[in-house]
Amino acid sequence: MYNSQKHIMTMNIIHRKTGLAMCLAALLALPAFAQNPPAGDFPPPRQAYKIQTPTYLADYFTEATPGVVSPDENGFIRRWLLLEPIDKPNRSNTVFTDSYLRQTFDTLYFKNQFSILPKDGDKVKVGKQKLAWHALDSKLYNVKLYRLAAGLKKQVYGVLFWAVTVIDCPEDMENVRFSAGSNSASMWWLNGEEVLLLSGDRRMVVDDGLSRRLTLKKGRNILRGAIINGPGMSDFCVRFMDENGMPVTNITISYQ
Amino acid sequence: MSMKTKAILLGTVALMSVLTSEEASAQIGTPYIHDPSTIMECEGKYYTFGTGGGGLISEDGWEWHGGGVRPGGGAAPDAIKIGDRYLIAYSSTGGGLGGGHAGKVLTMWNKTLDPNSPDFAYTEPIEVAHSLDDEDCDAIDAGLLLDPTDGRLWCSYGTYFGFIRLVELDPKTGKRVEGNEAIDIAIDCEATTLAYRDGWYYLLGTHGTCCDGPNSTYNIVVGRSRKVTGPYIDNVGRDMLEGGGKMVIAASDRKTGPGHFGRFIVEDGVEKMSYHYEADFDQGGRSVLAIRPLVWKNGWPVAGEAFKEGTYEIESERRGYALELAVDFVRMQGSMHRFWEKDDKPLVPLKSQTLDDVIGTWPQGDINVRIGDYMFRPHQKWTITAVSNAGGYLGGHYYKIVIEGTNRALAATTDAEVVTVPAFTGAPEQLWRIDQLTDGTYRIMPKEVPGTDKELVLVSTGDSTPSLGKFDMNSDNSKWNFRDH
Numbered sequence: 001m002y003n004s005q006k007h008i009m010t011m012n013i014i015h016r017k018t019g020l021a022m023c024l025a026a027l028l029a030l031p032a033f034a035q036n037p038p039a040g041d042f043p044p045p046r047q048a049y050k051i052q053t054p055t056y057l058a059d060y061f062t063e064a065t066p067g068v069v070s071p072d073e074n075g076f077i078r079r080w081l082l083l084e085p086i087d088k089p090n091r092s093n094t095v096f097t098d099s100y101l102r103q104t105f106d107t108l109y110f111k112n113q114f115s116i117l118p119k120d121g122d123k124v125k126v127g128k129q130k131l132a133w134h135a136l137d138s139k140l141y142n143v144k145l146y147r148l149a150a151g152l153k154k155q156v157y158g159v160l161f162w163a164v165t166v167i168d169c170p171e172d173m174e175n176v177r178f179s180a181g182s183n184s185a186s187m188w189w190l191n192g193e194e195v196l197l198l199s200g201d202r203r204m205v206v207d208d209g210l211s212r213r214l215t216l217k218k219g220r221n222i223l224r225g226a227i228i229n230g231p232g233m234s235d236f237c238v239r240f241m242d243e244n245g246m247p248v249t250n251i252t253i254s255y256q
Numbered sequence: 257m258s259m260k261t262k263a264i265l266l267g268t269v270a271l272m273s274v275l276t277s278e279e280a281s282a283q284i285g286t287p288y289i290h291d292p293s294t295i296m297e298c299e300g301k302y303y304t305f306g307t308g309g310g311g312l313i314s315e316d317g318w319e320w321h322g323g324g325v326r327p328g329g330g331a332a333p334d335a336i337k338i339g340d341r342y343l344i345a346y347s348s349t350g351g352g353l354g355g356g357h358a359g360k361v362l363t364m365w366n367k368t369l370d371p372n373s374p375d376f377a378y379t380e381p382i383e384v385a386h387s388l389d390d391e392d393c394d395a396i397d398a399g400l401l402l403d404p405t406d407g408r409l410w411c412s413y414g415t416y417f418g419f420i421r422l423v424e425l426d427p428k429t430g431k432r433v434e435g436n437e438a439i440d441i442a443i444d445c446e447a448t449t450l451a452y453r454d455g456w457y458y459l460l461g462t463h464g465t466c467c468d469g470p471n472s473t474y475n476i477v478v479g480r481s482r483k484v485t486g487p488y489i490d491n492v493g494r495d496m497l498e499g500g501g502k503m504v505i506a507a508s509d510r511k512t513g514p515g516h517f518g519r520f521i522v523e524d525g526v527e528k529m530s531y532h533y534e535a536d537f538d539q540g541g542r543s544v545l546a547i548r549p550l551v552w553k554n555g556w557p558v559a560g561e562a563f564k565e566g567t568y569e570i571e572s573e574r575r576g577y578a579l580e581l582a583v584d585f586v587r588m589q590g591s592m593h594r595f596w597e598k599d600d601k602p603l604v605p606l607k608s609q610t611l612d613d614v615i616g617t618w619p620q621g622d623i624n625v626r627i628g629d630y631m632f633r634p635h636q637k638w639t640i641t642a643v644s645n646a647g648g649y650l651g652g653h654y655y656k657i658v659i660e661g662t663n664r665a666l667a668a669t670t671d672a673e674v675v676t677v678p679a680f681t682g683a684p685e686q687l688w689r690i691d692q693l694t695d696g697t698y699r700i701m702p703k704e705v706p707g708t709d710k711e712l713v714l715v716s717t718g719d720s721t722p723s724l725g726k727f728d729m730n731s732d733n734s735k736w737n738f739r740d741h
Contacts, residue, residue, distance in 0.1 A: 097584035177717060198720070200585060200628070209626075210718035212673050245717070245733075 057151030060144045064120070064135040068168065068252040075239035075247025076141040077165060077223070081118055081255045084131040085149045085159035090230035093201035096185035101199050105187045105226050109160070114192065117164060117222060120255065135255045142181075142204060142237035145227060149234075159234065163225045167240075168252045173216040175243040178223075181208035182236040186227040190214065204235050216240065216251070282511065282536055282546035282562075284648075287312060287320040290467075290543045291332035291397070291447055294518030295530045295650070296342060298369040302650065304518075304530060304545060305333045305344065312545060318648020320545055325371040328362065328381055332397040332447050332516060338409070341365050343430050344378070345411060347396035359395035361385040361413050363430040384432040385413055385423050392418030393438075397516075399449030401457075402427060403484060410484055412441065412448040412459065420445045420461060420496075422485060441486040442479070442496035447516040451557070456480045458557060459488040459496060460504065462515040470541050472513030472534035477501025478557055491556065505529075505559035510537035511546070514559075519550060520650065525693045525729025527552075528651050529559060547651030549692035560692040563652060566740060567639045567660045569630050573697050573735035574716040578630035579638065579666075581623050581659065581676060586614045586633075609633050611661040623676045625666065627720050632741070634660065640738070646687050646703075654687035654703055656680050668702035672712055672724045697735035699727060 069079050086109055090096075110116075110124035110131075118124075120135035134152075138144070143163070149156045178195045180188055183204040188196045188211075195211040202208070227236050240248035289306035295317075296303045303324050305311035308331075311324025326333060326344060333346035348360045362381035370376060387395035394415040401410045409427040414420035420442035424433040442448065445461025452458070458480045464473035479488035479496040487495050494500025505514045513534025520528040527550040535541040549560025570579040588609060593599060611634040618635070630636055637660040642653035657666040658680055665680035666688065680686055684704035691699045700714040705724060715725040716733045727734050 094587065098582065099584050179718060205719055207718045208720050210721040210723075212671065212723070241717075 055147050055150035057148070060139055060147045060151070061136040062139060064137045064255055066254075066256060068254045069137065070252055071239060071247070071249050072141060073249065074141060075241070075249050077167070077238050077253055078138040078141070078143070079136075079165055079253040079255060080138070080143060081120070081133050081135050081164045082143070082145070082148055083118075083124065083133050083162040084129075084152060085145075085154050085156075085161055086126050086131065087129060087155065087158065088160035088228060089158040090228070091158075093184040093230045093232065095230075096199055096201060096228065098197060098199045101185050101187060101197060101228070104160070104228060109162075113162070114189070114224070117166065117256075141206075142235050145229070145234040145236065156234075157229070157231045159229055161227045161229075161234070163227065163236070164255075165223050166254045166256065167216065167221040167223055168254065169216045169218050169221065170250065171218050173240075173242075173248065173251075175213045176216055176248055177213060177241045178211040178238070179207045179209070179241050180225070180236060180238045181205040182225075182227050183232070183234050184227075184229045186225055186236060188226075188238075189224045191217070191221055204233075204237060206237055207241070210241065213243070216248075282533060282539075282544045283314075283318060283320050283651075285314070285319040285321045287545040288322075288539075288542050289545045290532050290534075291516040292518065292530055292532055292545050293333045293335040293344070294400075294449070295520045295528075295547070296335045296337060296369055298342070299373075301370065303335070303369040305335060305346075306532075307331045307333075316647050317547070317650030318652060323371065324369070325376070327378060328364070330362075330396070334398050334400045334449060334518070335369075336400040336402060336409075338402060338427050341367055342369055343400065345384070345398035345400055346381075347398055347413065349394075349396045356389045357387055357391070357394040357417050358389040359387045359393075359413075361395050361398045361411065363398075363411075363425065365430060379430075382429075382431050384411060384425055384430070385421070385438065387414075387418075393421055394418065395421075397447045399447070399460075400425075401450035401452065401484070404452055408484075410450055412450055414442075414448065415446045416444060419443055420448050420459070422450075439485050440497060441488055444499045445477075445496070445501070449517055449519075450484065451519050452484075453552065453557075454555070456482065456555060457484045457488075459486070460517040460557070461496070461501065462517070463501060464513070464515075466513070466515065467534065468513070470512055470535040470537065473507075474513035474515040474534050475506040476504040476514055476517050476531060476559075478504050480555070502556060504557055505531070505548070509562065511535065511544075512537075513543075514546065519557075520547075522650065522691070523727075523729075525695070525727075526691050526699065527694050529557070549651065550694065551692060551696050552694045553696065560696070563640075563655075563690050563692070563698075563738075565641050565655075566738075567637050569632070569636060569739040569741065570638050570657075570700070571630065571737040571739050572627050572716045572719075572722075573732040573737060575627070575719040577627040577719060578636045579625055579722060579736075580628050580633075581618065581635040581664075582626045583614075583618050583623060583635050585631075586617060611659075615662070621678060623664070625674050625676060625722055627716060627718075627722055630739075638666070640688075640690075643682065643687060646682065649689050649691075652690060655690055656682075656686060657688050657700075668705045668712070668724055670706040672705055672708065672710075674714060674722050674724060693729065693735060695735075697732075697737055699734060700736050701727070 118133040181204040291307040292304040302314040305326040312320040313323045314320040330348045365379040367375040387393040394417040409425040419440040421438040424436045448461040490500035491502040511533040518530040529550040536544045551560040639660045646654045668685040687703040689701040712724040713727045717723045
């Protein structure tokens, strides 16, 4: 179905240096920061310029099937339930300190936020927003959240994404580590326990942050993530690494 | 210049002396020796023998005392373990530069180097080489190499008087191989030894003036060859038979006269070089045992750095990021300029962020560590200080690693991770061994990891995540750098 949803967004291409100057000028126009400014002090998100480059969701995702899939050959988990972006205004990603993120990710945005395993198409209400969950397989090793938002004609900047997936293990796997890279900051929970926080104005890098050693239990494990971004690209990549530092591939992934 | 007799006297006097300055020392205890043989490990202890007989013993490789037993006197012994026995080579000297040159190289075996062991007994010495009184060689200062490629045993010997020579010995008996002819491989050297690495044979020798205390210019040089028999060529193409030699180590840090190289391979990637200083200025100018990391740079051995206390960025070799406390990044105030606009205002230097600026934002208890962009901020500056009376390891102290200006210490945890604790207590999980590796980077290793006997080191599991793991020389995850900036 996504093949037919070829939404066209537009963007004015401006000179890079001019754009940079504009950004800095805007930043300088803000009142001086008192330490780390809370997000609430920022004006509403500056939406992207009208985007001329079309984003086709089908270029980045396929609709997930009801069954299970394996991670790719490098262990990346590509099947996710992704919630349309929550409006979370942040003009700059430099505000993403640990404290800010903990406060932000501890905030309840929708019902059963930390336990929900939604169905494809389920909707949640966040303030005035009504947002849908989408069960998708990423065509890439990483999940391009910016393209998800753009493809769905949602806002692309000043956003908070939630992602959930189900990992099935044939047996207990001890001493594995959860590995993630994200743009920008993110927090991750496995079976309800926080396992990783990636803070700061961060670009997505494979194996950027790893959890402490943990156990993937036999059967179902629920992996949940929250990814926050102000301006710019947003995406994440996730896998598990075994005790020898090799990707875990003998697991299956589903969204049910 | 060869003045071994003088060296023997110096060594004897040195043995009666006491430690003066632990941090400045090459080693602690009473590490007084001249021409230390290659360090041997035997039943959990380390041994080295010197000119004039006797030797040093160490429980941990850091604190050394007399007690080693090596009969026969003479000059500049060497040692090697072959199978389950130790072969010791030593020489009866011809008398030095102004004396005769009728030297003899002898070998003898022992099952153990522990003089208290019931198995401790040297075999009768066997002569394997000699020099006549006035020939172009002085058969002393033996060095041994068991060729790892074919198991053949080689012995180099000689001094400044004529040639350094190479003979082949039988690794089963320690005798000279029958019919073997000595080969001239160098001049202008003393205290030579051989090493093999990655297809190259290395001849290490000592140049300069021996046995002149604080004025001794002794230094260690090297040449290399694809064949054990030479030619040994230096870095500019000179044959060591023409006096060539690339510097491995010279005087430094108030210590003069490094000489008598020995190589000790701890494990893949971790090597040490033993030698003596003719004079350690901080130990009364005595001749002392020294152990430094052995670094291999572009195929050449060079002395690594004796780790210096100080405040550093601890940089991961994996990504180049810095070990830091997992605390909020506190932004600098103001000072943003529109760089595309001309500004004629006078330049005012920015103040660096200080500990007082940020410490109030840090939690009081344990704080996790992570790895992040180095911004020379207080949560990224680690003060590394040697800890007295905490023991050591081959060539080094244990150190505490704390955030500068605080007592907040890096510590290993029971789940084999790393954390900082609010105050250093001296617990073994807060003591860190620092080894410079053969590629010049460093390994950082807790003395103990609670709840396990495993030897684990500080690793980068991810670009931003430190942990403890098994050391792997082939992985940059195991390597760190200390940056002073």
